[in-house]
Amino acid sequence: MTIHRLILIFELMKFSTEELIEGIQSGNKRLIAKAITLVESKKAEHRQQAEELLKKIMPFTGKSVRVGITGVPGAGKSTFIENFGRLVISQGKKVAVLAIDPSSAINKGSILGDKTRMEELSKEENAFIRPSPSSGFLGGVANTTFETMMICEAAGYDYILIETVGVGQSEVLVADITDVFLFLKIIGGGDELQGIKRGIMEMVDVIFINKVEESNFQKAKNTRLELKRALDFIPPKEKDWKVPVLLGSALHNQGLQEVFEKIDDFISLKKKNNRFEAVRTQQAEKRFEYWVQEYILSMMKRDNSVEEAYIQHKKNASAMVSNPSTEAKLFVEKFLRDSSFEFPGSENV
Amino acid sequence: MTIHRLILIFELMKFSTEELIEGIQSGNKRLIAKAITLVESKKAEHRQQAEELLKKIMPFTGKSVRVGITGVPGAGKSTFIENFGRLVISQGKKVAVLAIDPSSAINKGSILGDKTRMEELSKEENAFIRPSPSSGFLGGVANTTFETMMICEAAGYDYILIETVGVGQSEVLVADITDVFLFLKIIGGGDELQGIKRGIMEMVDVIFINKVEESNFQKAKNTRLELKRALDFIPPKEKDWKVPVLLGSALHNQGLQEVFEKIDDFISLKKKNNRFEAVRTQQAEKRFEYWVQEYILSMMKRDNSVEEAYIQHKKNASAMVSNPSTEAKLFVEKFLRDSSFEFPGSENV
Numbered sequence: 266m267t268i269h270r271l272i273l274i275f276e277l278m279k280f281s282t283e284e285l286i287e288g289i290q291s292g293n294k295r296l297i298a299k300a301i302t303l304v305e306s307k308k309a310e311h312r313q314q315a316e317e318l319l320k321k322i323m324p325f326t327g328k329s330v331r332v333g334i335t336g337v338p339g340a341g342k343s344t345f346i347e348n349f350g351r352l353v354i355s356q357g358k359k360v361a362v363l364a365i366d367p368s369s370a371i372n373k374g375s376i377l378g379d380k381t382r383m384e385e386l387s388k389e390e391n392a393f394i395r396p397s398p399s400s401g402f403l404g405g406v407a408n409t410t411f412e413t414m415m416i417c418e419a420a421g422y423d424y425i426l427i428e429t430v431g432v433g434q435s436e437v438l439v440a441d442i443t444d445v446f447l448f449l450k451i452i453g454g455g456d457e458l459q460g461i462k463r464g465i466m467e468m469v470d471v472i473f474i475n476k477v478e479e480s481n482f483q484k485a486k487n488t489r490l491e492l493k494r495a496l497d498f499i500p501p502k503e504k505d506w507k508v509p510v511l512l513g514s515a516l517h518n519q520g521l522q523e524v525f526e527k528i529d530d531f532i533s534l535k536k537k538n539n540r541f542e543a544v545r546t547q548q549a550e551k552r553f554e555y556w557v558q559e560y561i562l563s564m565m566k567r568d569n570s571v572e573e574a575y576i577q578h579k580k581n582a583s584a585m586v587s588n589p590s591t592e593a594k595l596f597v598e599k600f601l602r603d604s605s606f607e608f609p610g611s612e613n614v
Numbered sequence: 615m616t617i618h619r620l621i622l623i624f625e626l627m628k629f630s631t632e633e634l635i636e637g638i639q640s641g642n643k644r645l646i647a648k649a650i651t652l653v654e655s656k657k658a659e660h661r662q663q664a665e666e667l668l669k670k671i672m673p674f675t676g677k678s679v680r681v682g683i684t685g686v687p688g689a690g691k692s693t694f695i696e697n698f699g700r701l702v703i704s705q706g707k708k709v710a711v712l713a714i715d716p717s718s719a720i721n722k723g724s725i726l727g728d729k730t731r732m733e734e735l736s737k738e739e740n741a742f743i744r745p746s747p748s749s750g751f752l753g754g755v756a757n758t759t760f761e762t763m764m765i766c767e768a769a770g771y772d773y774i775l776i777e778t779v780g781v782g783q784s785e786v787l788v789a790d791i792t793d794v795f796l797f798l799k800i801i802g803g804g805d806e807l808q809g810i811k812r813g814i815m816e817m818v819d820v821i822f823i824n825k826v827e828e829s830n831f832q833k834a835k836n837t838r839l840e841l842k843r844a845l846d847f848i849p850p851k852e853k854d855w856k857v858p859v860l861l862g863s864a865l866h867n868q869g870l871q872e873v874f875e876k877i878d879d880f881i882s883l884k885k886k887n888n889r890f891e892a893v894r895t896q897q898a899e900k901r902f903e904y905w906v907q908e909y910i911l912s913m914m915k916r917d918n919s920v921e922e923a924y925i926q927h928k929k930n931a932s933a934m935v936s937n938p939s940t941e942a943k944l945f946v947e948k949f950l951r952d953s954s955f956e957f958p959g960s961e962n963v
Contacts, residue, residue, distance in 0.1 A: 312943075319937040327934065412939060546932045553931035556942030557924075561910065564950065575906075582902035583895045585676065588668040590761060593905030594661075601913065601950075 282317050289322060289420045294393055297420050301395060304412040307563065319412060322419035327545070329361075329418045330532060333439035335429045335465065336449030341475045343383060345449055345515035346426055350386045352521050353424050359391040361422035365410045365435050393422060411442045411552055440468045441551055444541065445531050447524070448472045450492065452484050467499055471527045472510045473520065485512050504538055506531060565600060574599050631666050638671060638769045643742055646769050650744060653761040656912065668761060671768035676894070678710075678767045679881060682788035684778040684814065685798030690824045692732060694798055694864035695775055699735045701870050702773050708740040710766035713777045714759045714784050742771060760791045760901055789817045790900055793890065794880050796873070797821045798864075799841065801833050816848055820876045821859045822869065834861050853887055855880060914949060923948050 280288075280299055288296025304315040336342050350360045362383065386392050395413060414425050427443055429435040440446050448469040450461075472492060477485040489510045496508050509527050513520015535541040565571050578596040582589040629637075629648055637645025653664040685691050699709045711732065735741050744762060763774050776792055778784040789795050797818040799810075821841060826834040838859045845857050858876050862869015884890040914920050927945040931938040 316937075316940045316943060320940050323934065323936055412937070415937065549932045549934060549938050550928055552938035553928050553942050556939040557946055559939075560942055560946040564946070579899055579902050583898045585672065585898060587672055588665075588761070588764060589898050589901035590905040590908075591665045591669050593902050594665060594909055597906055597909040597913070 282314055282321065285318055286321055286419075289416060290325070292420055297393060297416060298395070300416050301413045304416065305409045315412070319415060322415060325419040326415045327418060329414075329423055329425045330445070330528065331414065331425050331427065331443040332528060333427050333429065333436075333443035333446040334449065335436050335439065335446070336475075337451070340449040340451050341515050342428055342449055345473070345475060345521075346428060347383045347386045348515050348518050349521050349524065350383070350392055350424075350426065351389065352518070352525060354389055354391045356525070358423040359393075359421055360386075360389075360424045360426060361393045361395065361414075361417035361420075362386070362426045362428065363395050363410055363413055363417070364428045365408065365439050393417060393420070408438055408555075410438070414442065436465060436468060441548055444535065444544070445470045445528050447528070450474050450488065451476050452481055452488050466495055467502070469508060470502065470506070470531050471524060472508060473515075473524055474510065474512045475515050477512045477514055477519070482512075503531070503535060503540065506534055571600050631663055631670065634667055635670055635768075638765060639674070641769055646742060646765060647744070649765050650762045653765065654758045664761070668764060671764060674768040675764045676767060678763075678772055678774045679794070679877065680763065680774050680776065680792040681877060682776050682778065682785075682792035682795040683798065684785050684788065684795070685824075686800070689798040689800050690864050691777055691798055694822070694824060694870075695777060696732045696735045697864050697867055698870050698873065699732070699741055699773075699775065700738065701867070701874060703738055703740045705874070707772040708742075708770055709735075709738075709773045709775060710742040710744065710763075710769075710771035711735070711775045711777065712744050712759055712762055712766070714757070714788050742766060742769070757787055757904075759787070763791065785814060785817060790897055793884065793893070794819045794877050796877070799823050799837065800825055801830055801837050815844060816851070818857060819851065819855070819880050820873060821857060822864075822873055823859065823861050824864050826861045826863055826868070831861075852880070852884060852889065855883055920949055 280296065285296055285300045285303070289300055300318060303311055303318065306312065306315065334342060334346065336345075346362055350362060353360045383394055387394050395417075410427060414427070417425055425443075427439050429439045446468050448465060448471070450472055452474065474485055474488055474492075489512065492510050496510075501507070511520050511523050511527065513523070515521065532541065535544070565575060574596055578592040581587060582592040586592075629645065634645055634649045634652070638649055649667060652660055652667065655661065655664065683691060683695065685694075695711055699711060702709045732743055736743050744766075759776060763776070766774055774792075776788050778788045795817050797814060797820070799821055801823065823834055823837055823841075838861065841859050845859075850856070860869050860872050860876065862872070864870065881890065884893070914924060923945055927941040930936060931941040935941075
């Protein structure tokens with residue numbers, strides 16, 4: 266265990282659940298950050314405190330507008346979030362910025378990166394910016410952005426902006442925890458649909474074509490036309506909603522007010538269709554299923570002999586020593602036989 | 615329990631594992647079919663016999679060329695398989711035809727459907743046609759096409775043609791168990807890429823444009839051009855392989871020989887690249903992971919009290935009584951506490 270890691274764990278341990286909750290509710294950004302670090306951890310002792318904390322803040326969650334934001338690198342996501350976030354604050358709202366990164370690793374330097382990227386926004390009293398979770402830092406890779414969002418909601422943030430890094434399944438993960446999905450597009454070189462990640466067009470609720478200037482205005486309009494044509498072939502995600510394709514420039518604060526209004530319209534429509542809460546209910550069910558898997562997996566990995574058995578049986582399966590289903594059955598038998606020990610921390614919950 | 619179901623179970627029980635294996639190895643189609651029904655079942659007593667059977671036929675599997683075939687309804691998949699299958703037989707090979715259907719239900723009538731569809735092929739001594747698995751019939755929905763394929767291989771079939779029904783994730787399931795993936799395309803009305811299911815173009819190894827006649831030959835060439843252009847933007851799945859786009863008519867036996875040769879070329883290249891066995895190893899690992907999940911799920915569902923707990927905790931999560939991760943933890947604890955009973959049939963394996 267490195268010194269750095271020891272310090273981090275020590276730091277976490279310093280605060281009781283009550284102190285963290287008090288910090289969250291009084292808007293203490295340092296304690297909000299600590300609480301988030303806690304829920305990101307997969308260590309058994311942290312998970313127990315994390316569950317306790319989440320349970321207690323539960324009644325204070327759910328009030329925000331949850332916005333997912335995606336776009337290829339270079340689409341201007343950081344600049345967009347910086348200026349859009351400030352616009353939201355100017356309407357008297359509090360904004361939290363999170364990032365989802367299913368593939369992030371230790372020491373990627375994203376903390377420094379995010380902080381400097383959104384310099385102006387981070388100075389705002391009513392903004393909270395959480396860098397990409399450094400998964401693996403405390404020994405886990407579970408995706409905890411949903412739980413981080415709960416903490417931000419309990420701290421009174423009205424808009425939660427969740428940025429994807431565009432890697433792997435990150436858009437699906439974001440779509441699974443947000444109310445509205447925003448796609449930032451830049452003007453392309455002709456074939457506008459080329460380069461759009463598969464599935465994005467089916468997920469999106471609002472499209473913003475960024476970096477539009479006088480010089481490329483005609484091209485921007487062509488891009489819009491092509492996107493609209495593609496959208497015509499995609500069944501609508503929400504009844505009576507036609508995905509708007511907006512033009513603007515995040516850098517020059519152009520078109521951001523329109524994005525804000527369209528998000529508002531979309532949320533209103535969802536509520537009118539009785540779909541707002543219904544979708545959130547479905548999302549919570551998915552989160553439950555996700556965590557059931559996570560916990561079973563963590564049980565498997567926690568016990569060395571179980572993990573060794575997993576590796577061995579998988580190896581047998583891949584070497585076709587016997588068929589994969591037989592090896593799976595042998596493994597699951599062993600796992601269930603050996604897992605009658607106590608769940609970590611269960612006695613105190 | 616219906617009479618029909620009782621009869622089916624009785625039919626299964628009549629044969630010992632040894633009789634079934636003998637039947638498979640002597641090419642007795644009736645016993646091959648019985649063995650497949652056995653591995654499709656998820657009943658505990660059947661699964662035990664199924665694992666035993668699969669274990670014993672293991673050394674006789676793996677020798678076939680595994681071909682996945684997809685295409686929209688109306689692309690002519692049945693006619694293609696009928697005439698392509700006969701062509702393969704004319705080269706001195708034995709052909710088995712399977713279908714993957716992750717969504718199939720009881721009494722869909724697909725048995726009769728498949729049989730009449732491939733009338734000529736089904737008369738061939740060296741052909742075996744297995745209709746879509748009637749998942750759920752014996753109480754399960756597990757995808758067992760891989761295990762069915764093992765039985766066909768042990769019975770000496772050289773080519774296994776696996777047709778997708780194009781529903782849900784069926785193409786992914788097929789790609790995960792085959793060596794080569796064939797896409798049947800019909801000539802469209804201009805925008806050729808529209809209507810192709812997302813992800814298909816990335817999966818495909820050989821494309822066959824079907825139903826090409828003199829009257830639409832120019833259109834067919836345009837379709838080919840558009841497909842080739844789209845393929846240029848997709849990173850190659852296999853080093854040094856350029857996905858061929860072939861023209862032909864399955865009904866008139868045109869172009870099928872070329873498909874046969876391209877499949878052969880592709881397999882040879884994969885072997886040269888040391889990727890043939892490597893991909894199969896990866897596939898077996900995936901099957902192992904799939905079955906670990908299946909068995910854990912079946913354990914959860916087997917015990918009424920566990921299933922009730924699952925439903926209750928999920929309901930709590932969706933009603934936001936407490937956060938989803940807490941509910942998941944409570945459920946997994948209960949599951950592991952209660953699952954120290956014996957695995958069904960484990961004592962005899």
